[in-house]
Structure formats: structure tokens, C-alpha cells
Amino acid sequence: MTDLSRRAVLAAGAVAAPLSxxxxxxxxxxxxxxxxxxxxxxxYDPPPAGVIxxxxxxxxxxxxxVRAAYEAKLARVNRETTLYTRGTANADVAKVRARVAGLLGxxxxxxxxxxxxxxxxxxxxxxxxxLKPGDGVLYADLDYDSMQVGMVSLARLxxxxxxxxxxxxxxxxxxxxxxxxxxxxANPHVRLMLLTHLSHRTGLIPPVGEITAMAKARGVDVxxxxxxxxxxxxxxxxxxxxxxxxxxxxxxxxxxxxVGVVYIAKDRIPxxxxxxxxxxxxxxxxxxxxxxxxxxxxxxVADAIDxxxxxGLAAKxxxxxxxxxxxxxxxxxxxxxxxxxxDEADLHAGITSFRLSGQTSLAQNVAVRRALFDRHRIFTxxxxxxxxGACVRVTPSFVxxxxxxxxLVKALRDLA
Numbered sequence: 297m298t299d300l301s302r303r304a305v306l307a308a309g310a311v312a313a314p315l316s317x318x319x320x321x322x323x324x325x326x327x328x329x330x331x332x333x334x335x336x337x338x339x340y341d342p343p344p345a346g347v348i349x350x351x352x353x354x355x356x357x358x359x360x361x362v363r364a365a366y367e368a369k370l371a372r373v374n375r376e377t378t379l380y381t382r383g384t385a386n387a388d389v390a391k392v393r394a395r396v397a398g399l400l401g402x403x404x405x406x407x408x409x410x411x412x413x414x415x416x417x418x419x420x421x422x423x424x425x426x427l428k429p430g431d432g433v434l435y436a437d438l439d440y441d442s443m444q445v446g447m448v449s450l451a452r453l454x455x456x457x458x459x460x461x462x463x464x465x466x467x468x469x470x471x472x473x474x475x476x477x478x479x480x481x482a483n484p485h486v487r488l489m490l491l492t493h494l495s496h497r498t499g500l501i502p503p504v505g506e507i508t509a510m511a512k513a514r515g516v517d518v519x520x521x522x523x524x525x526x527x528x529x530x531x532x533x534x535x536x537x538x539x540x541x542x543x544x545x546x547x548x549x550x551x552x553x554x555v556g557v558v559y560i561a562k563d564r565i566p567x568x569x570x571x572x573x574x575x576x577x578x579x580x581x582x583x584x585x586x587x588x589x590x591x592x593x594x595x596x597v598a599d600a601i602d603x604x605x606x607x608g609l610a611a612k613x614x615x616x617x618x619x620x621x622x623x624x625x626x627x628x629x630x631x632x633x634x635x636x637x638x639d640e641a642d643l644h645a646g647i648t649s650f651r652l653s654g655q656t657s658l659a660q661n662v663a664v665r666r667a668l669f670d671r672h673r674i675f676t677x678x679x680x681x682x683x684x685g686a687c688v689r690v691t692p693s694f695v696x697x698x699x700x701x702x703x704l705v706k707a708l709r710d711l712a
Contacts, residue, residue: 432485439491549601
């Protein structure tokens with residue numbers, strides 16, 4: 297056994313001890329148990345000294361046991377090169393693929409690896425082949441920038457018409473359902489709709505199941521962008537009733553950078569074109585062509601899932617909502633501060649955005665983000681795109697603590 301392999305085994309074994317004490321504990325109590333989450337945080341490298349990292353949305357750090365496993369796999373690939381990649385690599389990747397299918401509760405033939413959620417979604421958008429000239433495609437202001445561009449490009453290529461809507465702010469469950477219903481009623485030519493499961497701009501979670509069912513009843517297909525949802529909130533693709541979804545494994549599952557998944561329900565695979573780089577075929581694999589993959593990155597997904605499951609999805613989801621509520625509820629109603637994301641538990645997870653009253657330009661929100669960092673060493677990110685103006689996004693990880701959120705509250709009261 298190499299030093300790296302031995303280190304990976306020892307690190308993986310070290311996970312059980314600090315996390316096992318949480319088994320059977322009430323989830324609400326566990327979410328507030330700072331000692332427990334400090335033990336989880338100790339399995340990660342800390343941010344630079346003095347920095348409160350509240351921009352964990354772009355990607356999630358690997359836990360040390362996952363990183364050790366990844367380094368061991370990378371060392372093997374680098375050492376054996378084509379002896380491995382032309383040997384057992386594909387069989388090993390197939391095992392990881394089966395593990396991901398199990399995580400998602402879908403068939404292994406309904407998923408394929410990509411290099412991230414964006415590539416997953418553009419596989420679906422670019423390949424969707426059921427549009428006719430004159431049909432419509434619909435997206436909203438809170439959808440991801442690349443996906444919006446993809447929908448516009450798809451419409452141009454297929455001769456379809458674009459419908460863009462602005463989601464209500466402040467949002468409510470019924471208000472979101474009404475917004476999509478009004479758009480579909482006013483535009484009966486719409487046949488394809490982009491729906492974001494958890495917005496990267498504000499953290500808003502729309503009632504996906506209800507909206508998808510409403511769209512389906514009108515003959516409208518939904519492409520679901522789950523880039524931020526997987527690992528941050530609890531859901532089932534089958535229960536949501538979606539036929540197409542793009543997902544990310546390097547955000548909230550904590551795999552190495554550069555691994556995503558595209559999901560196509562088995563009976564919908566023909567509705568996505570075969571990649572122009574693939575020979576005609578009936579499988580989902582023919583729809584995705586990424587060239588040579590990062591074998592070590594893909595293989596380490598299994599280790600990331602191991603760690604994710606040792607922490608527990610329900611525990612992570614409740615912890616993220618607790619940290620979010622600790623700062624957002626404290627500032628809700630504060631003069632000079634607008635909390636954009638609603639407080640209903642099923643309409644948000646860990647991400648929530650704010651803006652200082654009247655400061656709606658991107659430049660103004662860049663200035664707020666800089667002030668938070670320069671004055672208080674709190675790292676966040678500005679987001680443009682919401683119809684009512686730009687904002688600043690706050691994205692804690694489950695390894696942040698209550699003191700981090702209290703520091704944010706104090707800093708924002710100072711800025712307001």
C-alpha cells in the first residue's frame with residue numbers, strides 16, 4: 297500500500313468517530329449543536345486566518361478524507377497512465393456511476409457524467425429536439441445566466457419564440473405558482489420551460505413538483521436545473537416528476553472540481569439529440585461527449601458520497617437552514633436592509649440574498665461586497681439578474697458556525 301493509499305484509508309476511518317455521536321439525535325437540536333459541527337468542520341481545511349467564508353456556492357471544499365482518497369487515485373492514474381485507463385478504469389467508473397444513480401434514486405442508464413452542472417444543462421438545452429418553428433421556450437429572471445443564453449440560442453436554432461418572466465419579489469409559494477401559470481396561460485405556444493430548483497441568485501426554491509405538474513398538464517416539458525439543490529436540500533427526481541435534470545457533484549456533495557451529472561428519464565432519452573461527436577445510439581451516453589475525463593475526479597465521487605452520507609443529508613439540510621435563518625431572521629424588518637428570500641422553510645435552503653435599500657445597481661452591490669470584506673473580513677458575492685435589482689448572496693456551508701452568522705448580522709447593521 298502506498299503512503300497516499302494508507303493515508304486515504306486512515307482518513308476515511310477517522311470520519312466515523314466524530315460523526316457517530318449524532319445518530320438518533322433530533323435534527324433541530326443537531327442543527328444547533330455547535331460542538332458536533334465543530335467536529336465536522338475539523339475534517340476540513342479552514343479558510344485563511346481571519347476570514348469568514350460565506351461564499352461557498354461556487355463549489356464546496358473536499359473534506360480531508362475525500363481529498364486524501366482523491367490524491368491516492370490521482371497518484372495511481374499518474375503512475376499507471378494508460379495501463380490503467382485502458383485497463384480497469386472504465387469498470388471502476390461504472391461502479392461510481394451506479395453509486396451516483398443510487399444516491400439519486402434513478403436507474404444507472406438514466407444518468408451520465410459531465411464536467412459540471414452547466415454542461416449537464418446545456419446537454420439538455422442544446423439537444424432538446426421536440427420544438428417546432430413557432431413553439432415557445434420560457435425562462436425566468438432568476439435562472440442561471442448560461443442557461444438563459446442557452447434557451448435563447450435554442451429558440452433561434454429551432455425557430456421558436458422566447459418568453460421571459462420575472463418572478464415575484466417578495467415571493468410566496470402561491471405567488472410563484474401563479475406566476476408560472478399566468479405565463480403559460482398567456483403563451484399557450486410554450487412547449488419547453490427552464491426551471492431552477494434552487495436559484496444561484498437568491499436561494500429561492502420554487503414549488504417544483506406543483507409547477508412541473510402544471511406544465512406537464514399543458515404539454516410543456518421542464519428542464520430542471522438542480523445545480524445547487526443536490527446535497528443542500530432533500531428531494532427525489534422521480535417524485536418531482538421531471539424527465540430532464542442537470543446536477544452538480546462538486547458543490548454540495550463535495551467531490552473534486554469538474555464532475556456533474558445529467559439525468560434523462562429512460563422514456564425521454566430519444567427527445568435529446570445524440571451528440572454530434574457520437575455515433576447514433578439509444579443510450580444516454582450517446583448524448584454526452586466530454587473526451588478524456590478526469591478519472592481521479594470521477595472515481596473520488598464515491599468517497600465524497602461516503603462522506604456526505606456519514607454527515608447525513610437531512611442533518612446538512614437542517615444545519616444550512618438554521619445558519620441561514622440565524623442571520624436572515626435577525627435582519628428581517630431591519631431598516632435599510634431587504635432580505636430577498638422568503639422565510640418559508642420549503643422555499644429556501646442555505647442560500648439567501650439581500651440588498652441595502654435603494655441600492656439596486658451591480659456597482660452598488662459590488663461596493664457592499666467589498667465593504668463586508670475590507671471592514672469585516674466576511675467574504676460574499678454580488679449577483680446581478682433579479683428583475684428588481686442586483687443583490688449580495690450569502691452562502692454559508694454547514695461547517696460555518698453561529699458566530700459567523702452573528703458577525704454578519706453585526707456587519708450589515710453597521711453598513712445599513
